Amino acid sequence: MIAVELRKLVTRPRTWVSIAMLTALPLIVAAFLRVTGIGPRPGQGPAFLSQVLHNGALFPAAALALILPVFLPVAVSVVAGDSIAGEANFGTLRYLLARPVSRTRLLVAKVTASAAFVFLAVLIVAAVGFAAGAWLFGIKPLPSISGQSIGAQDATWRTAVTVLYVGFSMLGVGTVAIFFSTLTDSPLAAALGALAVLVTSQVLDLIDAASAVQPYLPTHYWLAFVDLFRNPVLWHDVVRGFGIQAVYLLVALGAAWANFTTKDITS
Amino acid sequence: MTATAIISTRGLTKAFGPRLAVADLNLTVNEGDVFGFLGPNGSGKTTTLRMLLGLVYATSGTIELFGHRIPRDASLVLGKVGALIEGPGFYPHRSGPANLDLVDSAGSNSGRDRKSRIDEALERVGLADSGRLKVGAYSTGMRQRLALAAALLRRPRLLVLDEPTAPLDPHGARSMRDLIAELASDGVTVLLSSHLLSEVETICNRAAIVDRGRLVAQDEVARLLAPTGQLWITTPDLDKAETLLRRAEGPNITERTTERLALDPGNMSPDAVNELLVCSGVRVLELTIERATLEDIFLRLTADGRDVDDRG
Numbered sequence: 102m103i104a105v106e107l108r109k110l111v112t113r114p115r116t117w118v119s120i121a122m123l124t125a126l127p128l129i130v131a132a133f134l135r136v137t138g139i140g141p142r143p144g145q146g147p148a149f150l151s152q153v154l155h156n157g158a159l160f161p162a163a164a165l166a167l168i169l170p171v172f173l174p175v176a177v178s179v180v181a182g183d184s185i186a187g188e189a190n191f192g193t194l195r196y197l198l199a200r201p202v203s204r205t206r207l208l209v210a211k212v213t214a215s216a217a218f219v220f221l222a223v224l225i226v227a228a229v230g231f232a233a234g235a236w237l238f239g240i241k242p243l244p245s246i247s248g249q250s251i252g253a254q255d256a257t258w259r260t261a262v263t264v265l266y267v268g269f270s271m272l273g274v275g276t277v278a279i280f281f282s283t284l285t286d287s288p289l290a291a292a293l294g295a296l297a298v299l300v301t302s303q304v305l306d307l308i309d310a311a312s313a314v315q316p317y318l319p320t321h322y323w324l325a326f327v328d329l330f331r332n333p334v335l336w337h338d339v340v341r342g343f344g345i346q347a348v349y350l351l352v353a354l355g356a357a358w359a360n361f362t363t364k365d366i367t368s
Numbered sequence: 369m370t371a372t373a374i375i376s377t378r379g380l381t382k383a384f385g386p387r388l389a390v391a392d393l394n395l396t397v398n399e400g401d402v403f404g405f406l407g408p409n410g411s412g413k414t415t416t417l418r419m420l421l422g423l424v425y426a427t428s429g430t431i432e433l434f435g436h437r438i439p440r441d442a443s444l445v446l447g448k449v450g451a452l453i454e455g456p457g458f459y460p461h462r463s464g465p466a467n468l469d470l471v472d473s474a475g476s477n478s479g480r481d482r483k484s485r486i487d488e489a490l491e492r493v494g495l496a497d498s499g500r501l502k503v504g505a506y507s508t509g510m511r512q513r514l515a516l517a518a519a520l521l522r523r524p525r526l527l528v529l530d531e532p533t534a535p536l537d538p539h540g541a542r543s544m545r546d547l548i549a550e551l552a553s554d555g556v557t558v559l560l561s562s563h564l565l566s567e568v569e570t571i572c573n574r575a576a577i578v579d580r581g582r583l584v585a586q587d588e589v590a591r592l593l594a595p596t597g598q599l600w601i602t603t604p605d606l607d608k609a610e611t612l613l614r615r616a617e618g619p620n621i622t623e624r625t626t627e628r629l630a631l632d633p634g635n636m637s638p639d640a641v642n643e644l645l646v647c648s649g650v651r652v653l654e655l656t657i658e659r660a661t662l663e664d665i666f667l668r669l670t671a672d673g674r675d676v677d678d679r680g
Contacts, residue, residue, distance in 0.1 A: 105473045113461075192457025193471075196518065199421040199453070200475035201446035366423040 102206045106214035119176045120222050124229045126172060127164035135237045148327050153234065156241045160234025161227040161260050162330065165267050168226060169323055174299050175292075177271045180218050181278035182291030184211040185361065189286040189368035204362045212279060212354065219271040220264075227264050251332060259334075263326045266339060270323050273346040274299060276353035277319075283361040286368045316341070319349050371398035373432070374526055374557045375420060380429035382415055382581075389415040391581040392429070397559050397574075402552045404568035404575035404589065405561040406662070408670050412581040413561045414454055417530055420559075421451055433526070447475065450519030451528040455535070456511040460504030464495060464514050467503055472521050489517040494543065509540040516544070520551075527551065527558045533567060545571055565662035569593065575662070579670040593659050598622065599638055601629045601645070602654040609650045616644060630658075 110116055130150070134140060140151040149163035165173075185208075188194035197207060234240070251259070274295060281294035302318040305311040315321055322342030328335035375397035382390040390412040397403045407413045418424040420431060422439035431438040436445045458467045468486045473479065490496045493513040503511065512535050519527060532548070533541035549571055552558055562568050568575055569589060576586040585592065603609050609629060613619045618634030619641060633641050642655050 102474060105470060108473075109470065191459055192455065193459065194457070195418070195421075195423055195453055196451070196457050196471060197474050198423055199446060199449070199451050200471065201422065201442050202474050203443060363425070365425060366418070 102202055102210040103213050106210040107217055110214045110218060116180070116218060116221075119180070120225055123168050123172060123176060123222055124226050127160070127167050127226065127230055128233055130167060131160065131164075131233050131237055148324060149330075153238060155238070157234030157236070157238030158231075158240045158256050159330070160238065161230035162263050162326070163234075164226050164230030165223065165263060166324065166327070169267060169270075170303070173222065173267075173271060174274045175296065176222065177215070177219055177274050178278045178292040178295040178299075179288075181215040181275035182282050182293075182295055183288040184215055184279050185282040186285050186288040186291045187282075189366075190288055192368065194368055195366055198366060205358065208279075208283075208358055208361055211282075212276065215275040215279060216272055219275055220268045223264050223268045223271065227260065231260075251330070259329045262329055262339075266326045266329075266342065267323075269343060269346050273319055273349040273353070276350045276357065280353045280357040280360070283357045283364070317345065319345065321345070371400070373397070374399050374401075374434060375559060376432045377416075377420075378430045380416070380419065380431060381427050382412070382419060382424065383427045388581050390419070390426075390578075393578070393581070393583055395576060395583065395586070397557060399557055400552075400555065401574050402548065402558045402572045403560065404572035405559060405578070406563075406565065406568060406575060406666060407561075407578035410580075411578045411670070413578060414530055416578075417451075417453055417528055417559075417561060420528060421446065421449070421453065423453075447522060448525045449528060450522065450524035450526070451530075452512075452515050452519050452532055453528070453530045455530075456515035456518075458503040458511065458514065461502055463500045463502055464498045464506070464510075464517075465490065467514070468518055468521060471518055475522070485521055485523070489520045492520060493517045493547065508535045509537060512536055512540070512544075516547070525556060527556055527560075529558065529560045531562055532560065533562070533564060541567075565666055569662050577666060577669055584669040585665065589662075592662065592665055596658045596660050597632060598658040599631050599633050599641060600654070600656045600658055601631070601641075601652060602627055603629075603645070603650055603652050605650045608648070609645055612645060612648055612650065613641075 134150070134154055138154065140154045141147070143151045147163065148166040149159045152159050153163050185194065188197060198204065277298055278291055278295035282288070282291040284294070285291050299320060302320040306315055306318050306321050322338055322345060325338035325342045328338055373396050375395060377393055377395045380390055380393040380395070381388065393412075393416060395416070405413055405416070415424060419426050420433065420438060422442035425439060433445045434448060438445070459470070462470070465486055468489065469482065472482055472486065487496070490498065493516050495510065495513055495517060498510065503514065506514065512532070516532065519529070529548070533544045536544055545567060548558055548560070552571075560568070560572065572589050574587065575589050575592060577584050601609060604627070606624065606627070606629060610621060610624065613621055613629070613631060616636070618636045620632045620634055621629060622632055623630035638655065638657055642652060645652050
């Protein structure tokens with residue numbers, strides 16, 4: 102069943118169109134930076150962008166920081182929100198389950214396919230970001246945010262952990278969207294549900310009145326991967342970020358499973 | 369009767385909130401049956417079919433398919449069942465064969481003979497030359513036939529068909545009925561829900577009628593359609609016939625139209641009535657023994673045309 106879902110994912114044009122759009126945004130930004138040479142003032146604007154002008158090696162991380170707040174979670178919500186509700190919407194869910202495919206197996210396959218989409222998207226954005234950064238800005242030893250320089254090998258693993266971290270954060274979003282996808286027969290409603298959670302989290306993260314709950318918000322530590330480029334690495338927030346996402350992921354998966362395996366399929 | 373029960377439900381009940389969709393349903397479909405499942409809209413037919421396939425969970429009661437409990441043992445027996453429930457469900461951006469390939473890969477079937485089974489199923493429903501056309505561009509009839517092909521993919525022993533001819537034009541409906549009859553003669557058991565009572569009369573050997581979730585009749589079609597006891601006589605000599613019959617012992621004329629008489633023959637047999645008329649010079653064009661139609665029975669047993677809800 103997992104193989105079937107992966108096949109559906111890679112043979113569906115939507116998958117590649119959305120990844121192409123995700124990749125295009127950082128490329129457009131890179132083109133503007135290259136042509137004008139005007140970066141954001143240090144400490145302002147998206148993470149790493151001011152340093153990218155001097156060193157393309159930071160561009161993969163900068164590209165991920167560009168798509169992370171809005172574009173990537175929207176894409177993940179749409180794809181993961183479609184997982185069960187999309188089948189219901191096409192009328193294929195009842196036929197799949199009557200094959201029979203057990204509901205647990207179908208859910209596992211859907212989660213796997215959503216995870217595959219997340220990592221495919223993040224990896225491609227990072228890889229294209231690396232190529233574009235090298236071509237447009239050149240690769241030099243990284244000056245870390247804290248001043249000392251980071252060697253090429255060092256930069257590679259930091260970028261790899263960044264890819265993993267961003268991917269894992271998006272899995273949290275994806276599983277919330279999958280949970281909503283088991284609740285409704287409308288893929289749009291499921292995506293909207295997941296986005297509602299994220300927007301609420303991002304708004305609460307900005308207001309002081311909500312400071313008590315901020316450390317537990319799903320989006321709170323999303324940009325903590327910036328700390329990976331300090332010397333020495335500041336692990337605290339990254340580790341907390343992984344932990345918080347793991348909790349959201351497990352709760353959302355458990356809720357999705359409990360709901361999907363007991364509900365009447367009337368679509 | 370030594371027939372093996374393929375489907376057997378006992379006290380099957382389903383409540384959606386406070387509303388009973390199916391109430392205490394005892395349904396038995398035997399091997400080889402072409403079983404008609406009738407009822408007005410909202411009478412619980414589709415809900416029952418969904419429960420048989422493990423899609424909707426019963427509130428109480430039991431279901432056995434091939435002697436196995438549903439939904440507990442669904443994975444053991446549903447592989448022997450082909451289903452068409454509430455219309456086709458396909459990925460519109462893929463071709464018909466690609467859809468069948470995906471749906472077949474989803475079960476735990478071996479992929480070895482998949483290609484040949486897909487070709488065979490497409491051939492059988494007359495879609496062999498559909499090629500790479502995407503399902504989104506199919507006509508309603510083609511989609512319905514593709515759905516039947518999907519149901520036939522694994523050479524099922526039981527077909528559950530929810531109003532299979534409803535969206536089809538007369539030609540399509542005829543070939544669908546022919547195909548169902550052909551499958552039945554190959555030994556496939558068929559459970560067929562339908563609104564088309566003449567269709568059920570034609571192709572089903574047994575039938576059940578449900579109303580508001582309750583079973584109101586379940587019998588062989590031939591027995592449901594037993595003679596009503598009334599005779600119809602068509603003749604140009606109506607007056608003469610009426611006089612003769614009124615004079616005879618037993619017959620009782622119940623109705624007269626411009627060319628026909630209806631009568632309850634009482635203790636006279638239909639052939640004796642015919643002899644009496646013909647020997648007295650009445651030109652009998654036609655003498656028929658009236659049988660109830662399923663429509664009569666249906667309308668008598670089910671409450672008149674109110675829609676409880678869209679769900680069938």
